Amino acid sequence: MARKKITRDAAAVVTGAGSGIGRAFALELARRGSRVVCADINLAAAKETVKLIEELGSSGTAVRCDVTKIDEVEALAAKAEAWFKGPATVVINNAGVGAGGKPVGVTSMEDWNWVLGVNLWGVIHGCHVFAPKLRAAGRGGIINVGSTASFAAAPMMGPYNVSKAAVLALSETMAAELQGSGVHITALCPTFVKTGIVNAGVKDGRIDAGTSGFAEKVMRWTGVEADGVAKQTLDALDRNQLYVLPQLEARAIWRMKRLAPGLYARGAGVLNRFMTAKA
Template sequence: MLFFKKKIKPSHQAYAVVTGAGSGIGRSFALEIAKRGGQVVCADINLAAAEETVQLISQTTGQKAFAESCDVGKKEDVERVANQAENLFNHPVTLVINNAGVGLGGKFDEMTLEDWQWCMHVNLWGVIHGCHFFVPKFKQQGYGAIINVASAAGFTAAPEMTAYNVTKSSVLALSETLSAELHQDNIRVNVLCPTLVPTNIMKNGRLPSNYSGLADDLLQNHAFVTSDQVAQKTLNNLDKGILYTIPQPDAKLFWLMKRASPTLYTKMLGVGYPWFKRFVK
């Protein structure tokens, strides 16, 4: 089926699965898809939060939406949701948004292996599982679309965010690879790389005590865009066949600086790091 080659927008009338749909960017994605005439399975480890999103969709759009409990780091959960979604829609899934994520910060030598495993369980394996169980379905039906939520952290490489940076850079690499590999299969891919967006990711994450207040203030009071704006821009880029969504000017600046001179960029981070440490103490 030449779905996208007929210029049909993949974000419109979509049958979508959104992970981490109980709050933040995930909830915004689910609401925006419903506004565009789509149906959504709202998957979240917090079922009550997913049900709240479903209620909001019903109240604001009248579109069908379903709540499913899902720990994206568990392959059994993601496989169940992938299969259940088709039954709930009575239609193949056409769009998956691998959004669920957690925040983690701290010095590399103070990170435990359990911290690493916890972060990778959600941020990396969650995306891998989502792609693993949906790509074969998309290839079989002849079309589909994937949005993977990474972060500007995937290329900015800020100090004291090692595990988080590693997971997000991996999601970026995965998305770039899939975009090239799946192009001939009529499967579109977009990777979202934001900086600060007002969400609960840091409140529900693991941060050193001296960072938590600063991080919350930055997210809630100094973000350039809202989660709704991020979702709208990402879906619009997906419709246009654009691979990268870098929604904020600071993220675009870091992206350009690192691509222009990676060595100089890294040196600048090293020079600025001592100043940053004095600032947060």
């Protein structure tokens, strides 16, 4: 008899579930009959996601959580376990922020700390707290939401690139450590997904106007809907597939970077000089 897919009827925890990809993951899990703990630093947004889950006929609960703080992630795990009446079986470390538009050396240390705090330490905290529980259960999975930025290394995006590269390395490390344990690890590395991360970065003053304008244009041209990305990634977790690169351009960059890394870096530099001069 085939083993039941781990994303079906799961006890799932999703960080950054109040909007964007996180909300898409929460709703797709609900469609699969899963109960979902929707964690977000914005509790009102998390509650909105729970309402949408309930409209789908499933159940969810909202928890405010700042993933940069290990004690809050530990409290999230405890609240989830109490609500599920047992351990979580699927964990999605999705909470993330964006910053960009300045070179290394000009980007403020405040921006470095902010981006790494959410994008990297948030994922580390989630893995540190939940991975031992999943290993003990011998079943389940973790999705870490990275980005094509983890290997594309586009200029003027230092903090974001570094945070996502580290998330990919963490995911690869855990996939090796958990091999044979029954716990699946998947790293999602998309290019542009139609979410509000760029607008949020502009509002916070972390992404400059020029960079945001370019990003919004590219998102309109090449961005995919978050719902499809969530479905594809959850299916990949069921298959124990480590890498998910949902778009053609993500896969093209992946291959180009590995076939000709020096040429790729020079090409990225030329493109950056052209874009800077044009601006």
